[in-house]
Amino acid sequence: MKVTPFLMFEGRAEEAMALYCETVPGSSVLDVTRYGAGEDGPEGTVKLARASIGGQEVMIFNSPVHHAFTFTPSFWFFVDCSSDEEQDRIIDVLSKDGSFLMPTGNYGFSQRFAWLNDRFGVSWQINLP
Structure with missing residues (x-):
């Protein structure tokens, strides 16, 4: 079993991932899947990515759907x-x-x-x- 934190953004996943990987020592982008032509998100933008942030693997997602919620300080x-x-x-x-x-x-x-x-x-x- 593996448990991985998962961050959902609305269009700013790549910007956030770059900031975190540039700022926290020992961080890097592991892999990126981008939206293709005809998919729900803007073509070429991050759909799903994995990054190691200070050694912790994190999933990063750009939701093509607007949500009535965002992040909370509870996490x-x-x-x-x-x-x-x-x-x-x-x-x-x-x-x-x-x-x-x-x-x-x-x-x-x-x-x-x-x-x-x-x-x-x-x-x-x-x-x-």
Whole structure:
């Protein structure tokens, strides 16, 4: 058995996947299937992809159907960083055009922690253990 997180976007899957793979160390696109002529989504756009985000395999999908819901902070990616600089860089990139749920600070359980929603609405907890 294998359990894989699955992120559904509406047209911005490739942009999100590129941002995550460029920002989180140890990340890469594993494979991409694109919509073809006559399919429900715009031809050439990401239909379904697999990416390794910091070593965690994630499925990424562009839904051709509009949904009345989006991402929720009840699900997030938790990233342990190895330095202040790495944490600052990741927070700076992922928070651009996003919003903080908990700005970077010492919350007792961590000396340096931030929780944010990125520009796509995906939630991230960025920790420096």
